Amino acid sequence: MNSLKVELGERSYEISIESGAIASLGERMASFLGFNEKIAVVSNKTVFDLYGARVTASLEKAGFEVSSIFIHDGEVFKDLKQVEHVLNEMFNFGLDRKSAVVALGGGVVGDLAGFAASIYMRGIALVQVPTTLLSQVDSSVGGKTGVNNGFGKNMIGTFYQPRFVCIDVDTLKTLPERELRAGIAEVIKYGIIEDAELFRFLKDNRREIHSHDAAALSHIIHTSCKIKADIVSKDEREAGLREILNYGHTAGHALETVTEYIEYLHGEAVAWGMYAEAKIAVAMKLLSDAALREIKDLIEDYRLLVSIPKDIDIRRLVEAMSYDKKTVAGAIKFVLPTAIGRVEIRKDIGKDVILNALSKET
Numbered sequence: 001m002n003s004l005k006v007e008l009g010e011r012s013y014e015i016s017i018e019s020g021a022i023a024s025l026g027e028r029m030a031s032f033l034g035f036n037e038k039i040a041v042v043s044n045k046t047v048f049d050l051y052g053a054r055v056t057a058s059l060e061k062a063g064f065e066v067s068s069i070f071i072h073d074g075e076v077f078k079d080l081k082q083v084e085h086v087l088n089e090m091f092n093f094g095l096d097r098k099s100a101v102v103a104l105g106g107g108v109v110g111d112l113a114g115f116a117a118s119i120y121m122r123g124i125a126l127v128q129v130p131t132t133l134l135s136q137v138d139s140s141v142g143g144k145t146g147v148n149n150g151f152g153k154n155m156i157g158t159f160y161q162p163r164f165v166c167i168d169v170d171t172l173k174t175l176p177e178r179e180l181r182a183g184i185a186e187v188i189k190y191g192i193i194e195d196a197e198l199f200r201f202l203k204d205n206r207r208e209i210h211s212h213d214a215a216a217l218s219h220i221i222h223t224s225c226k227i228k229a230d231i232v233s234k235d236e237r238e239a240g241l242r243e244i245l246n247y248g249h250t251a252g253h254a255l256e257t258v259t260e261y262i263e264y265l266h267g268e269a270v271a272w273g274m275y276a277e278a279k280i281a282v283a284m285k286l287l288s289d290a291a292l293r294e295i296k297d298l299i300e301d302y303r304l305l306v307s308i309p310k311d312i313d314i315r316r317l318v319e320a321m322s323y324d325k326k327t328v329a330g331a332i333k334f335v336l337p338t339a340i341g342r343v344e345i346r347k348d349i350g351k352d353v354i355l356n357a358l359s360k361e362t
Contacts, residue, residue: 002222006141007233011161015141015225017218021168022054022129026062029100029127032163036098039064040090042113043104044073047131050174055104055129067093071112075261078108078147080156086116100125100163106132106179107139107266111154114145118160126162131171133183133217134267137190137224140165142232142245148261152323153253159237167225169218182267184209184302185248189274190224192295193244194231196341198223199298206301244343247335248274251358254320258312264305271304276358280349281336283357291340314358318351 002017016028029035039059043052052068059066069089071082090101101124103113110128117126130140146157172180184202191199201219202209208216228245235242252273256264264272278295281287299306321332331347332354338344 002218004222004225004229006161006229008161008236013162013164015165015167015229017136017167017169017222017225019168019170019214021166022051022171023058025055025102025127025129025166026058026060026064028164028166029059029064029102030062032125034098035064035100035125036096037063037065038093038095038099039066039102040069040093040095040099041066041102041104042069042071042086042116043109044071046073047105047109051104051131051168051171055102059102069093071109073108075108075148075256075266078112078261079149080147082112083116083147086113087120090116090120095120095124097121097124100127102127102129103140104129104131105135106130107135110135110140111145111157112147114143114160114162115147115157118145118158123160126160128162128165130165130167132175132179133172133221134179134186135183136167136172136221137183138186138228140167141225141228142242143236152257152320153261155323161236167221169214169221172212172217178265180212181302181304182265182271185267185271185274185299185304187220187224188298188302188304189245189247189270190227191298192274192278192337192340193247193335193343194227194341195223196339198227199294199340203298203301209302243333243345244335246333247337247343248272248277250321250324250332250334251276251317253324254317255308255312257320257323258316268305271299271302272306272308275299275306277334278337279360280334280354280357281338283353283360284336284346284349286336286338286344286346288339291337294340295337314355317358318354321354 128140143161146154
């Protein structure tokens with residue numbers, strides 16, 4: 001078993017990474033002091049049909065009483081209406097402040113269930129059981145929860161750390177190819193912002209990763225989680241260092257917003273966002289053309305997005321960026337690469353520079 005720890009004092013927690021981890025979930029949760037017998041498992045029908053019985057059996061074997069709460073599948077449903085549904089079901093089941101929520105699913109489930117857990121009776125325990133590569137390497141770790149609204153992505157949310165993150169690598173065996181590629185986008189991000197060696201690993205092991213090789217996948221999951229755990233341990237609430245994790249997300253979130261969360265998976269939008277923001281870095285003379293080509297080539301190697309349909313108005317994208325929650329006093333904040341493995345944060349970029357960079361074909 002691989003395990004990591006997010007060091008946050010009394011809010012510290014373990015990330016467990018292993019094959020078959022779901023089978024021991026109940027035992028692990030029973031080892032935590034202070035939980036009562038009631039556990040709500042929040043999931044969607046697709047994921048629950050695959051893993052719900054195993055999760056429920058593990059929890060019940062450990063003495064817990066389990067209720068399942070289902071939300072709709074897809075980013076378009078990550079909204080306050082679904083949060084209200086989850087909260088009502090939690091009340092109906094009789095959860096109290098010593099109960100816990102298990103988020104079983106991908107990023108949408110984890111973000112929404114985490115937000116509901118954070119505001120139910122001012123906060124009850126949360127355990128993340130991510131079942132997609134993207135949620136395993138990114139959204140299940142770090143304590144960001146939230147939902148979308150008409151102004152943008154994750155505009156309503158909280159910082160709320162889980163008690164435990166249980167990553168079962170075996171769940172990736174049932175993951176659709178498109179979802180796997182979307183998860184790779186976040187791994188590429190870690191390579192660009194922090195770890196040139198990880199970037200090279202992705203480049204050299206495309207065949208193994210595409211074929212779901214367990215060793216290759218475990219390596220990129222562990223490496224990504226370690227990078228994020230180290231950053232979150234130093235900057236839990238995004239006061240400085242943690243902002244580098246937003247590379248590709250300012251532009252990527254804008255693309256998701258203007259396409260109403262329907263056209264692209266989150267990782268696909270982030271892939272385009274990383275390339276778009278790398279082009280801005282070149283325009284600012286922060287990044288070399290050679291490094292931009294490396295970034296573009298790796299994104300394309302994993303059949304991810306580097307161009308968007310010409311009928312998407314770049315000006316609408318830039319306007320959407322202006323509503324991004326990272327924007328301060330009207331200045332759009334970007335994380336820009338200066339080399340593979342190194343980035344810096346800039347908010348001094350004129351909208352004309354952004355428009356020209358995003359419009360430029362390279």
